Amino acid sequence: MDFDTLMPSSSHVPRCFALLPCAGSGSRAGTAQPKQYQPLAGLPLVRHTLAAFAGVARIARVLVVVAPGDEMLAAHDASFAIAPCGGATRAESVFNGLAALQALGAAAHDWVLVHDAARCLVTPALIDALIDACLPDAVGGLLALPLADTLKCADAAGRVTATLDRTGKWLAQTPQMFRLGALQAALAAHAGTGFAGITDEASAMEAAGHRPLLVRGSAQNFKVTYPEDFALAEAVLQSRERL
Ligand SMILES: Nc1ccn([C@@H]2O[C@H](COP(=O)(O)OP(=O)(O)OP(=O)(O)O)[C@@H](O)[C@H]2O)c(=O)n1
Ligand SMILES: C[C@](O)(CO)[C@H](O)COP(=O)(O)O
Numbered sequence: 001m002d003f004d005t006l007m008p009s010s011s012h013v014p015r016c017f018a019l020l021p022c023a024g025s026g027s028r029a030g031t032a033q034p035k036q037y038q039p040l041a042g043l044p045l046v047r048h049t050l051a052a053f054a055g056v057a058r059i060a061r062v063l064v065v066v067a068p069g070d071e072m073l074a075a076h077d078a079s080f081a082i083a084p085c086g087g088a089t090r091a092e093s094v095f096n097g098l099a100a101l102q103a104l105g106a107a108a109h110d111w112v113l114v115h116d117a118a119r120c121l122v123t124p125a126l127i128d129a130l131i132d133a134c135l136p137d138a139v140g141g142l143l144a145l146p147l148a149d150t151l152k153c154a155d156a157a158g159r160v161t162a163t164l165d166r167t168g169k170w171l172a173q174t175p176q177m178f179r180l181g182a183l184q185a186a187l188a189a190h191a192g193t194g195f196a197g198i199t200d201e202a203s204a205m206e207a208a209g210h211r212p213l214l215v216r217g218s219a220q221n222f223k224v225t226y227p228e229d230f231a232l233a234e235a236v237l238q239s240r241e242r243l
Contacts, residue, residue: 015060015110016131017101018053018175021093022046022117023067023086030227036117037072038230041237044072045224048120048237054079055124058131061104064117065097090116091195091204095187098180108181111140114201115175118224121236122175126218130177133215140178141213142202143221144170173217176201182210 026035036046046064053062062080064073073082083100086093094114101112113130115122126143134140147169153162178186178201186204190196198204202212224233 014179015106016058016113016177017106017110017180018056018059018062018113018115019094019097019101020046020049020053020062020064020115020117021086021090021097022064022073023070023093024090024118026118028225029229034072035224035230040120040230041234041241045120045233046073046117049115049117049122050080052120052122052124052127053115056127056131058128059113060110061101061106063097063101063104065093065100089195089198091187091190091198094201095184095191095195098184098187101180106180108179108184110180111135111177112180112183113175113177114183116223119174119221120224121220121222121233123218123221126221127175130175130215133213134177137213139205139210139212140176140182141215142176142200143173143217144214145173145217145219146170148219170214172200172202173221173223174200176212178205178212182208186210 022036024034029035031038037044040048050062053059064080064082065086066073066082066084067086068084070084081104083097085096085100087096130143147166151164151166152160153164155161183201186208189208190198190204205212220236224230
């Protein structure tokens, strides 16, 4: 175990923790190693994600969930903790990570910001905007973007069957910020089905009857998923260095 000890909250003021699921295989990325470790602007991709969270003063601790046996981040500094408890799905990795956060001293009333390790272009400003919007909220919420394009429905042959009304439709991003205890309970309800249909934290919270807050994210906060995404992510990082 690579857990650092964290003192339990000495007051009732909820703290903010970050939980980075980093245990995927990156099968759509076409890289030899999991995409989160692919070099990007001179650093493993996940290091850019970690750098963004390191720039947010209100984050008490960052926990990275990796696959069992994954040593890629083993030689790390004390700026984050690692839990080798990744599961078969993203939701299972998050669920296991929440228990690891509790073992580090996080409490049920603390906030958890769950963020894809693969969204390496998130910025401190975006994370702060989510925290600002969610701290006063009873439920919590997520970064997301209103659909910018016309939305089509397809058949199995790849032909359009309908054009859907995009009014009120958003693309979910991360971070997604909820109280640790509420998120844990919401996810636990799906453990028996292998978290079927739970593709993000908000979907678990919605299924539990909550209505998460949508906070406008950024097109730059995309998830590196396909081979062509690496060059785009690198170009964005390099453009920021020039600023
Ligand atoms: N069992 C899993 C699956 C995914 N993830 C993490 O969840 C994030 C978002 O998932 P996605 O982009 O779908 O990553 P992969 O599952 O790795 O990609 P693919 O579906 O292409 O295999 C990534 O940071 C990934 O490492 C995880 O921690 N545990
Ligand atoms: C959580 C997420 O980033 C929201 O868009 C996304 O759903 C994760 O990717 P996956 O392909 O569903 O694992």
